[in-house]
Structures are given as structure tokens and as C-alpha cells.
Amino acid sequence: MMTTAGEGSSAKIILHHLDNARSQRILWLLEELGVPYEIKMYKRTTLKTAPPELSKVHAxxxxxxxxxxxxxISLAESGAIIEYLIAKYGSGRFEPTANGMADNFYFTHYGEGTLQQLLVNRFRFRTFADNAPTISKVFVxxxxxxxxxxxxxxxxERNADFLEKHLEKxxxxxWWFAGGEHPTAADFVMxxxxxxxxxRGSxxxxxxxxxxxRRLQAxxxxxRPLPSGPPDPAMSPTSPNVDSLELAASEDRCSACPSPSTTSASTDWKLMASQHPDFWFRDGSIVLCVDxxxxxxxxxILGKHSEVFDDMFSIPQPTAEDEDMVEGCRVVMLHDAKDDFVDLLNAIYDPSYFDDWPSDADLSQVLTFVSGILKLSTKYLIRSxxxxxxTLxxxxxPTTFVDYVAKSNRDPPEKYDSDSVMRAAVLAQENNxxxxLPYAYYCIARMSPRRMLQQRPHDVSWKEKTVCLIGRxxxxxxxxxxxxxxxLVFQRSATCESYLCADARGPHAEWHVVDAAKAPNPLRKYTTWSRLNVCNACVAHCQSQHxxxxxxVWERLPEMFELGTWEQLKKQQGMGDASPRLKTKPSRHSFPL
Known part of the structure; x- marks a missing residue:
């Protein structure tokens, strides 16, 4: 049912295939459907990016x-293509049963999302060293x-076990992912x-x-054979040369970045880079190129503070080539923000850097001060x-009720702007x-609904905002x-001797004042005890209950925002101090080199 480009006009679908792109599953589906199709081949440029003519097909x-x-209509994204073809040409074939519908939906998106991201990371980690500049390979x-x-x-391991158990079921x-006797969209994607x-994970x-x-390949x-011509590894996923598949988090892009081994990567920095005025020491022994x-x-000095740098520098280095040297020092490329790295070096070279920080600084100032250092100290294992x-x-x-009370008793009380609270929550999420988070989410939950429904730069994600709205x-x-x-439910003290307290209306009136507040604040300390109009014994009893x-409330605060318990958060953060975790959603700041 296939023709090569230009052979005939009977094709209903044209498949635009870029060499080393993942087209095999689309071809398989077209063959299963029996839909006449035509393949148009595109060759990558010398920089391994897609050619400009492919942009004429899809923007x-x-x-x-x-x-x-x-x-x-031109359609990209493998999952979308598969669902479109089944819906238009399947005539009921390859549709899941009623019992398998949920599994079909799940695995259709799981394959391109969760599982492929893991394989992408494995691919990157295992091939990055091979593509690094010569000077870096030994320690990368x-x-x-x-x-x-x-x-x-x-x-x-966990995902493979999950898949194994599902297929057993x-x-x-x-044998197919949604059950039944025929593959569905989930199988074509997977x-x-x-x-x-x-x-890659055999x-x-x-x-x-x-x-x-085995059943798939049978x-x-x-x-069915592909058109004659030079072999294309991407059209045969069973080829052992998986590295050539150019795995990516999404479909191949025209503007793909050159790899570190590109010729310009080892020379362009010399033309564009400039020395930092404060951190260019004549007796320095290493040159770091950052942004x-x-x-x-x-x-x-760096190795004394950072376990990562210490490990890197302790590995014997080969004789460096001229282009990787500056004034006799070898050059290491780091993928960090320049301002963050300057903050880190200030802290490393100035022993009083933290001590000079004013204790009355507001939240925005604290975030500006700690943001870069926290990111890089987490990344490079600088525990202190x-x-x-x-601590800042x-x-x-606060992380304890005692600290919360001390903070709330300050005069005047400290107020946080919503943007700073959001920024702090994101910083905490990204750096373990x-x-x-519990008190940060508490502050977010008390924001106005109008502010919650805005999405400003540095805000938490919609998922976290949903959690905060539920927490509200x-x-x-x-x-x-x-x-x-x-x-709300006033109870007299066991030692109360005033018959007037039995019919007291003050507590109920005060409850309506609390309930009428725009935002809940269950941690707030109640102070207007005289308004209750009850005896001293009942006031003392109410104070104890309060x-x-x-x-x-404080003890349950993490659970209200689906964060677990305080003890679990402390343990998780402690594990991060021992070995910081990479987020499932990658940070803007990648691992060094």
C-alpha cells in the first residue's frame, strides 16, 4: 500500500520522514489500516538539524x-497522528473495549511521557561524555x-516492573496493553x-x-519491506544503533541545538567570552566558562567547599590542547547562570558573606540573596x-509551631507580597x-481567588495552585x-459557677466575625477574649481549646496540602542534603558540563 514520493496519485496519506526520526510506528499503523500512503524523505543538515523545507510542511x-x-491537513506529534489515523480510517478497528478504554488512554500518553523521558535521560547521560570536548571527557x-x-x-527498574505486571494481567x-485481541493506539505508541x-534497559x-x-515484530x-534505497536506522527500531535515533523529549525540531562536540563549541567561546573583573585571580589554577x-x-578552594568539584579535580587529566587552555589553565564549561555563579563565588571567597546579611531583610530581598546560591550549592553539593x-x-x-508563634508575634507583623511567596515555593520545589512548602502553600491558599487564577512569571504550576485551592x-x-x-460550639468550663455562661451569646457572635473573613486563617491567634462575655474560668477553658x-492545625498543615507529614518532609529534605534529587520535570539549570 506504499509508494515512494512522486510515484502515483493514489496515496491518501503522505508521511514526511526525516532521517533518524521515529516514523516506524506510523508506518506500522498505516500498513495495518491498509491506507495507501506515500513517503517523502528529508535529510538532515550538516549540523544534524531538520532542513528548512520541512518547515513548509509544519510550522x-x-x-x-x-x-x-x-x-x-498536516499533523505532527506521533500520539496525535496515531489517534487521528485510527479515528478516520479504523472503521472500528484498533479501538479498545469498554473495559480497556482507561488503559488505552493511559498507555497512549505514558509511552511518550513518563517512559520515554527516562530513556531520553539514559541516552543523554551515556552519550554526553562521548560528545564532550576532549579536555572534559575524563571527568564527565x-x-x-x-x-x-x-x-x-x-x-x-520501577517502570519495567510496572509494565511487566500490567502485561501479566x-x-x-x-497481550495488548488495553486487553483484547488487537492492538490499540497505546500499542502503536508503546x-x-x-x-x-x-x-537500553535490557x-x-x-x-x-x-x-x-516478539509478537509485535512478528x-x-x-x-513489510520499506522502499529500496540506503538503509535508514530510524525506520528499523530493532537496529542495534539506537544512538542514531536522536532520542528527544519531544519530536525532532528544526532548531535543535548542536551537541557539545560541534566544532564551534570548542572555539566560539574564545571569541565571545570575557574575563570577570572580580574573579580573575592571577594565581588561579582553573578557568570556568559560565554564560x-x-x-x-x-x-x-572550590574542591574544599564542593564535593562535586573535588571529585572532578581529583581525576587525572590528559594533556590539554591549545584551544582548551587560557593562560596555562584548562577551561571547564559550566551550564549555569552567570549571576548565580557570581553569588556562589562571593560566598566561597568571602567568609563573612552570610554573616553580613541584615536580619530585618524582607522576603523579596532574602530570595534575591539566596536563590542563586541555593541552586548551585544543591547542584554542586556544598552542604554548608x-x-x-x-535557614534564611x-x-x-517556619517549620515548627514555636517558630511560627515567634514570627507572628513580631511587631509590626511581617507581610509578604504574593509574587515573592510564589517565587519562594518554586525555589523550594526545584531545590528539594x-x-x-507547608507554610508557603498556607500563604498561597489565603490569597484572593483572583490572584490564584492569574499565572504570573515564577508562579507555582496550576497543579500546585489546585492543591492550594483544595487546601483553602x-x-x-x-x-x-x-x-x-x-x-462555634461553646462549652462551659467544668469549674464555671456563673449561670450566665450557659446562655452566652458572645462566642457565637465572634464566630460569625471569624467566618465572615475573606480568607481562612486557622493559625491566627485569637485575642479579643473580653468580647465573649463569659466568666474567667470559661475564658481560660476556651484559651486552652484554642x-x-x-x-x-500546624501538625496537620502538610497533609492539608498533600505533602505528607512534617516528619516525612524532614526526612525527604535530609535525603536531599545527602544526595540532591533530580526533578522529574528538568530544571533550567542542568548538571555541570
């Missing part, structure tokens, strides 16, 4: 991409191998990823996954700096400081049942 220059001849490789072992391998009904998993692959791949539609700025600093930054953050976002209702309930229950309720 983003994506590959693979299809053109529906009948409608003229151990770092990349350690990163793979710490952050990718455990997740691959459905194999009685036909085909490429599982074949790569069998090669040590984790169980018998069910291997059998699924299907006649999958094995087109050169820092000549001391290996021993990381802890100093966390927790002075604004989860103990800051939990805070309202906590006022009623915990910290302010003494007003204090216990506030303490319980």
Missing part, C-alpha cells in the same frame, strides 16, 4: 508529520555514569519505546515485555551553603527544600473543627 519543522491528501564520564545510576536506573485477553527499552526487561515485543504489517564569562579561580540558605528561608517560612477549603474546615471550635486547636 515547527517536526518529524514525523503526515499530510492528509483529502483535507490538506564518571559524573554521567553516577547520575544514571542514581536517578535513571531506579526509575527504569492482560495477557489472558490477548512499540518504539519498548523496543528501545529492550536495548537488564530490567522481564519475559512479558520480551514476549510483547506481525506481517510490521515486517560567556571566564572565571579564573582555585581548584583547591545550602544549609545557610535553608525558614526564617520566613520541602519543609518550606481544608483550612476553613480546620477553623470550624479545631482552632476556633470554641466559638491553643490545642492551633497546634493541631
Amino acid at each position: 515547527l519543522g517536526k518529524a514525523p508529520v503526515i499530510t492528509d491528501v483529502e483535507t490538506g 564520564k564518571p559524573i554521567m555514569e553516577k547520575m544514571d545510576k542514581l536517578f535513571v536506573q531506579p526509575e527504569l 492482560v495477557k489472558e485477553t490477548g 512499540s518504539f519505546t519498548l523496543e528501545v527499552l529492550c536495548q 537488564e530490567y526487561v522481564g519475559p512479558n515485555i520480551k514476549e510483547w515485543v 506481525r506481517p504489517a510490521y515486517k 560567556k564569562t571566564l572565571f579564573r579561580v582555585h581548584q583547591t 551553603f545550602r544549609q545557610r540558605c535553608i 528561608l525558614t526564617s520566613k517560612f 527544600v520541602p519543609e518550606v 477549603e481544608r483550612l476553613r474546615m480546620a477553623e470550624m473543627t479545631l482552632s476556633y471550635s470554641f466559638l 491553643q490545642k486547636g492551633r497546634e493541631e
Whole structure:
């Protein structure tokens, strides 16, 4: 059912294929559907990017991409293409059963999302050292191998076990991911990823996954020959040369960045980089190139502070080539923000850098001060700096009820602007400081709905905002049942001797004042005790209830925002101090080199 480009006019679908792009699963589906199609081949440029003519097919220059001849529509993204073709040409084939619908939806998106991201990370870690400049290869490789072992391998094992168990569950009904006797969109999407998993993570692959791949490759539609011409590894995922597949987090892009091994990578920095005026020491032993700025600093000083730098510098280095040297010092490229790195060097070279920080600085000033240092001290394992930054953050976002009380008793009370609170929450998320989050989310939950529904730069994600909105209702309930229950359901003291307290209306009136507030504030201390108009014994009883309720609200605060418990957050943060975690969603600041 296939023609090469220009052979005939019977094709209903044109598949635009870029060499080393992932088109095999689209071809398989077209063969299964029996839809006449035509393949148009595109060759990458010398920089391994897509050619300009592919942008004429789709504005983003994506590959693979299809053109529906009948409608003229061009569609990119493999998952979208697969669902479109099944919906238009399937005539009921390859649709899941009612029982398999949820699995079909899930695995259609899981394959391109969760699983492929892990394989992308493994691909990057294992190939980055090979593409690094010669001077860097010796110490890049151990770092990349350690990163793979710490952050990718455990997740691959867990996902492979998850897939193995799912296939065990459905194999009685036909082996396909949504059950049933025929593949569905989920299987077409998963085909490429599982074949790569069998090669890139074969040590984790169980018998069910291997059998699924064997059955896939045995299907006649999958094995049909491709057009004659030079072999294309991307059109045959079973090829052992998986590195050539150019795995990426999404489809191939025209503007793909050149790899570190590109000729310009080792020469252009000399033309563009400039020496930093404050951190260019004549007796420095290493030159670090950060964001087109050169820092000549001391290996021993950096290694004394940072475990990562110490490991890098302790590995014997080969004789450097001229282009990798500046004034006799070898050059190391770091992918950090220049301002963040300047802040880090200020802290390293100035012992009083943290001590000179004013204690009355507002939240915005604290964030400006700690942001860069926290990011890089987490990244480069500088534990003392990381802890100093966390201490400054927790002075604004307490982690114990005692600290909260001390903070709330300050005169005048400190107020935070909404943008700074959002920024602090994002900083804590990205750098594994989860103990800051409960009170940060508490502050976000008390913001106006109008502000919550805005998405400004540096805001938390919509997912976190949803959690905070749900937490807002939990805070309202906590006022009623915990910290302010003494007003809503007034109970006399056991030692009360005043018959007037039995019919007291003051507590109920005060509850309506609390309930009418725009935002719940169950941690707030109640002070207007005289308005209750009850005896001293009842006031003391209410004060005791109020204090216990506030303490319980604090204890439950992380759970109200789906963060676990204070103890779990402390443990998680402690693990991060020992070995900072990479986020599932990658940070803007990648690992060095």
C-alpha cells in the first residue's frame, strides 16, 4: 500500500520522514489500516538539524508529520497522528473495549511521557561524555555514569516492573496493553519505546515485555519491506544503533541545538567570552566558562567547599590542547547562570558573606540573596551553603509551631507580597527544600481567588495552585473543627459557677466575625477574649481549646496540602542534603558540563 514520493496519485496519506526520526510506528499503523500512503524523505543538515523545507510542511519543522491528501491537513506529534489515523480510517478497528478504554488512554500518553523521558535521560547521560570536548571527557564520564545510576536506573527498574505486571494481567485477553485481541493506539505508541527499552534497559526487561515485543515484530504489517534505497536506522527500531535515533523529549525540531562536540563549541567561546573583573585571580589554577564569562579561580578552594568539584579535580587529566587552555589553565564549561555563579563565588571567597546579611531583610530581598546560591550549592553539593540558605528561608517560612508563634508575634507583623511567596515555593520545589512548602502553600491558599487564577512569571504550576485551592477549603474546615471550635460550639468550663455562661451569646457572635473573613486563617491567634462575655474560668477553658486547636492545625498543615507529614518532609529534605534529587520535570539549570 506504499509508494515512494512522486510515484502515483493514489496515496491518501503522505508521511514526511526525516532521517533518524521515529516514523516506524506510523508506518506500522498505516500498513495495518491498509491506507495507501506515500513517503517523502528529508535529510538532515550538516549540523544534524531538520532542513528548512520541512518547515513548509509544519510550522515547527517536526518529524514525523503526515499530510492528509483529502483535507490538506498536516499533523505532527506521533500520539496525535496515531489517534487521528485510527479515528478516520479504523472503521472500528484498533479501538479498545469498554473495559480497556482507561488503559488505552493511559498507555497512549505514558509511552511518550513518563517512559520515554527516562530513556531520553539514559541516552543523554551515556552519550554526553562521548560528545564532550576532549579536555572534559575524563571527568564527565564518571559524573554521567553516577547520575544514571542514581536517578535513571531506579526509575527504569520501577517502570519495567510496572509494565511487566500490567502485561501479566492482560495477557489472558490477548497481550495488548488495553486487553483484547488487537492492538490499540497505546500499542502503536508503546512499540518504539519498548523496543528501545529492550536495548537500553535490557537488564530490567522481564519475559512479558520480551514476549510483547516478539509478537509485535512478528506481525506481517510490521515486517513489510520499506522502499529500496540506503538503509535508514530510524525506520528499523530493532537496529542495534539506537544512538542514531536522536532520542528527544519531544519530536525532532528544526532548531535543535548542536551537541557539545560541534566544532564551534570548542572555539566560539574564545571569541565571545570575557574575563570577570572580580574573579580573575592571577594565581588561579582553573578557568570556568559560565554564560560567556571566564572565571579564573582555585581548584583547591572550590574542591574544599564542593564535593562535586573535588571529585572532578581529583581525576587525572590528559594533556590539554591549545584551544582548551587560557593562560596555562584548562577551561571547564559550566551550564549555569552567570549571576548565580557570581553569588556562589562571593560566598566561597568571602567568609563573612552570610554573616553580613541584615536580619530585618524582607522576603523579596532574602530570595534575591539566596536563590542563586541555593541552586548551585544543591547542584554542586556544598552542604554548608545550602544549609545557610535553608535557614534564611525558614526564617520566613517556619517549620515548627514555636517558630511560627515567634514570627507572628513580631511587631509590626511581617507581610509578604504574593509574587515573592510564589517565587519562594518554586525555589523550594526545584531545590528539594520541602519543609518550606507547608507554610508557603498556607500563604498561597489565603490569597484572593483572583490572584490564584492569574499565572504570573515564577508562579507555582496550576497543579500546585489546585492543591492550594483544595487546601483553602481544608483550612476553613480546620477553623470550624479545631482552632476556633470554641466559638462555634461553646462549652462551659467544668469549674464555671456563673449561670450566665450557659446562655452566652458572645462566642457565637465572634464566630460569625471569624467566618465572615475573606480568607481562612486557622493559625491566627485569637485575642479579643473580653468580647465573649463569659466568666474567667470559661475564658481560660476556651484559651486552652484554642491553643490545642492551633497546634493541631500546624501538625496537620502538610497533609492539608498533600505533602505528607512534617516528619516525612524532614526526612525527604535530609535525603536531599545527602544526595540532591533530580526533578522529574528538568530544571533550567542542568548538571555541570
